[in-house]
Amino acid sequence: MWTKVARQALTALEKLERAGYESYLVGGCVRDLLRGETPHDADLTTIALPEQTKAVFADRHVIETGIKHGTVTVVLDGVPLEITTFRTEGTYSDGRHPDEVQFSRTLREDLRRRDFTVNAMAMSPRTGVVDPYGGMQDLQNKVIRCVGDPRERFSEDALRILRAARFASTLDFEIEEETARAMLELTPLLAKVSAERVSAEFINLLCGAGAQRVLTEFRELVAFIVPEIRESFGFPQQNKHHCYDVYTHTVCAVSYIPPEPVLRLAAFFHDIGKPRAYHIGENGRGSFRGHSQVGEQIARDVMHRLKFSNAIIRDVCVLVREHDYLLQNEHGALRLLQRLPNDLLDPLMHLMRADALAKASPQESLQKVETLRDGLLELIRQSPALHVSDLAIDGKQLIALGVPEGKSVGTMLEYLLEQVIDGKAQNTTESLAQCVLKIVDKK
Numbered sequence: 001m002w003t004k005v006a007r008q009a010l011t012a013l014e015k016l017e018r019a020g021y022e023s024y025l026v027g028g029c030v031r032d033l034l035r036g037e038t039p040h041d042a043d044l045t046t047i048a049l050p051e052q053t054k055a056v057f058a059d060r061h062v063i064e065t066g067i068k069h070g071t072v073t074v075v076l077d078g079v080p081l082e083i084t085t086f087r088t089e090g091t092y093s094d095g096r097h098p099d100e101v102q103f104s105r106t107l108r109e110d111l112r113r114r115d116f117t118v119n120a121m122a123m124s125p126r127t128g129v130v131d132p133y134g135g136m137q138d139l140q141n142k143v144i145r146c147v148g149d150p151r152e153r154f155s156e157d158a159l160r161i162l163r164a165a166r167f168a169s170t171l172d173f174e175i176e177e178e179t180a181r182a183m184l185e186l187t188p189l190l191a192k193v194s195a196e197r198v199s200a201e202f203i204n205l206l207c208g209a210g211a212q213r214v215l216t217e218f219r220e221l222v223a224f225i226v227p228e229i230r231e232s233f234g235f236p237q238q239n240k241h242h243c244y245d246v247y248t249h250t251v252c253a254v255s256y257i258p259p260e261p262v263l264r265l266a267a268f269f270h271d272i273g274k275p276r277a278y279h280i281g282e283n284g285r286g287s288f289r290g291h292s293q294v295g296e297q298i299a300r301d302v303m304h305r306l307k308f309s310n311a312i313i314r315d316v317c318v319l320v321r322e323h324d325y326l327l328q329n330e331h332g333a334l335r336l337l338q339r340l341p342n343d344l345l346d347p348l349m350h351l352m353r354a355d356a357l358a359k360a361s362p363q364e365s366l367q368k369v370e371t372l373r374d375g376l377l378e379l380i381r382q383s384p385a386l387h388v389s390d391l392a393i394d395g396k397q398l399i400a401l402g403v404p405e406g407k408s409v410g411t412m413l414e415y416l417l418e419q420v421i422d423g424k425a426q427n428t429t430e431s432l433a434q435c436v437l438k439i440v441d442k443k
């Protein structure tokens with residue numbers, strides 16, 4: 001487990017100690033090392049003031065990351081190490097940031113300001129593990145517990161509420177009772193947290209091993225972040241294929257899909273449109289027809305509000321929109337493939353499988369998905385072209401053949417694609433050029 005990150009962190013620590021400054025590894029990297037996991041980054045805490053740390057690493061690349069808060073980043077052999085002076089935090093009048101940061105002379109004070117016991121341990125070769133708040137025991141029992149009074153700690157900084165849920169999911173830990181109660185009681189304080197921080201934590205939460213449990217236990221927290229999901233709570237599916245209400249089915253689907261942001265988000269949003277799309281069909285039976293389009297719109301609104309990246313929004317929306325298209329349109333494979341960007345075919349299959357697994361008879365539903373997938377792959381094998389980009393001719397060549405620059409080029413490419421799909425032209429440069437010339441010459 002003593003990877004490059006940990007080795008460089010130790011090197012930095014020894015350098016500081018040799019200069020006479022008490023220093024420790026702290027926080028996430030200690031937690032991960034004690035769990036036998038590889039830390040992805042390392043934080044150090046030290047009695048040295050930022051200027052003193054800079055002087056110790058005068059021969060190195062030092063970045064003044066947050067010098068006001070006592071943090072500088074030192075890069076050793078390509079590994080960035082955050083080195084922060086022991087600090088305490090004053091009052092928090094905005095519910096998110098301390099009014100002032102005071103440097104401290106003791107490690108214990110520094111550990112007390114940290115969020116959870118498992119994140120409030122330090123270690124150094126000189127002292128071994130320093131654990132004044134019972135972090136080791138909580139680590140062994142797989143428990144997330146605030147350092148100090150949870151209500152106070154969450155009121156100081158509401159982001160901690162979401163961090164608790166995120167760690168419970170990523171570490172697959174339980175949340176201690178008082179901490180959990182305070183999280184739910186103080187959920188509205190999350191209004192003070194920026195959209196970017198909320199979405200980053202939410203994605204991590206969704207991708208954690210304990211996502212299903214945390215999304216279920218803390219669904220009120222989830223509904224504070226995504227109010228639209230509340231309509232799914234307890235909403236009956238009215239359908240023999242489903243044994244769960246919409247939210248329970250959603251959370252199951254999340255747990256069955258690989259833990260990648262786009263996939264987990266797509267699973268989270270895939271049925272969010274069901275409650276609004278519900279209506280009594282012509283046959284007198286309940287129907288969710290159109291829920292994918294409604295869901296796509298809701299997902300887009302939510303993700304815009306939470307400031308997700310455009311790339312994520314685009315991909316998740318396509319997956320939500322298409323997640324049950326094939327199940328509703330058995331003969332729609334070609335149309336689907338034409339609409340679907342190539343790189344979203346695999347993600348769509350993951351979503352359809354996860355959706356199937358979260359239904360009442362998963363084996364039967366899964367079998368259906370596999371059959372549809374085989375059909376799609378066969379179609380791809382047979383089709384000379386599915387997208388304009390698959391054509392053996394491009395825009396530049398069309399212009400050279402006399403197609404006017406601008407919109408006409410796109411229109412012509414679409415026309416050629418149709419000709420190829422309908423078998424009226426071969427997908428070769430010569431055959432397509434002939435088609436083009438026939439039209440250009442006529443004009």
Ligand code: ATP
Pocket residue numbers: 026027028029043113114115116119120157159160
């Ligand atoms: P990971 O990096 O694996 O997500 P981490 O524990 O390293 O987990 P960071 O956000 O990198 O989390 O923070 C480093 C440490 O700083 C934490 O372990 C914790 O001790 C402290 N910390 C971070 N954010 C807060 C906060 N909002 N309130 C109190 N302490 C915090």
Ligand code: MG
Pocket residue numbers: 028029041
């Ligand atoms: Mg970290």
